[in-house]
C-alpha cells in the first residue's frame with residue numbers, strides 16, 4: 056500500500072491511497088483544475104480513481120468533490136449528515152455510518168466517528184489485509200473509539216492544527232479561537248503528539264503531520280512538539296503542507 060497527499064491545510068485537503076488494485080481519494084478540497092494538476096504531479100489520472108471518500112462537509116474537504124466525481128464518474132462514499140450538509144450535493148454510491156466497514160476491491164475501509172463541529176464527520180482507516188493506513192484530521196478531542204480504531208496502524212496522517220499559544224495570541228476573533236481550540240474543533244500540536252504517544256508510535260512506519268494552520272502554527276513548532284513528546288528522530292516525521300502536500304510513501 057502507498058499513500059500521498061495532494062495538499063493539506065485550511066485552504067484544501069486531499070489524500071490518496073493505493074494498493075495494487077485500488078486507488079482511493081479521500082476528500083477533495085481543491086477546485087477541479089487544481090485537483091487535476093495535483094493528481095498529475097502524483098502520476099494519477101482522475102479516471103483511475105475507484106472511489107472518493109468524504110470526511111465531512113467543510114469546504115476545505117468537499118469544495119471539488121461534486122465536479123470531480125461527476126466529470127469522471129467516480130463513486131462517492133460519505134455519511135448522510137455530510138451529504139445533507141454539502142452545498143453541491145453528490146449522488147452517493149453508498150452512505151456510511153461510524154463503525155461501518157466497506158470493501159472496495161482489495162481495500163477494506165473503516166469509518167470512524169470523530170468529535171468535530173460538522174454534521175456527521177467520519178475519518179478513515181484503510182487496510183489491504185496486511186497493512187493499515189489511518190487518516191485522522193479535523194477532530195477536537197480523541198475519544199476511546201479513535202484510540203481503539205487507530206491503535207497499531209502502520210502509517211498515520213494526523214492533524215497538528217495549531218500551537219495553543221499562537222492561537223491564543225493570534226488574529227482570530229474570540230469565538231473562532233474558542234471553536235478551533237474546543238472539544239469539537241481541531242487538535243493542537245500537544246494534543247496530537249499525546250494522542251500519537253498513546254496510540255504507540257514505535258511500530259509506525261510513517262507519521263505525517265497535517266492540517267497545519269497557516270496563521271496559528273508553523274511546521275517547526277509542530278515538529279518540535281512531536282520530537283519533544285515522543286523522543287523521535289525529527290527527520291523521520293513528515294509534514295504535509297498546503298502547497299506541495301506529500302509525495303508517495305510506501306508502506307512496506
Ligand SMILES: [Zn+2]
Pocket residue numbers: 064065068113115116193266
Ligand atoms: Zn478541515
Ligand SMILES: [Zn+2]
Pocket residue numbers: 111113171173193
Ligand atoms: Zn472541518
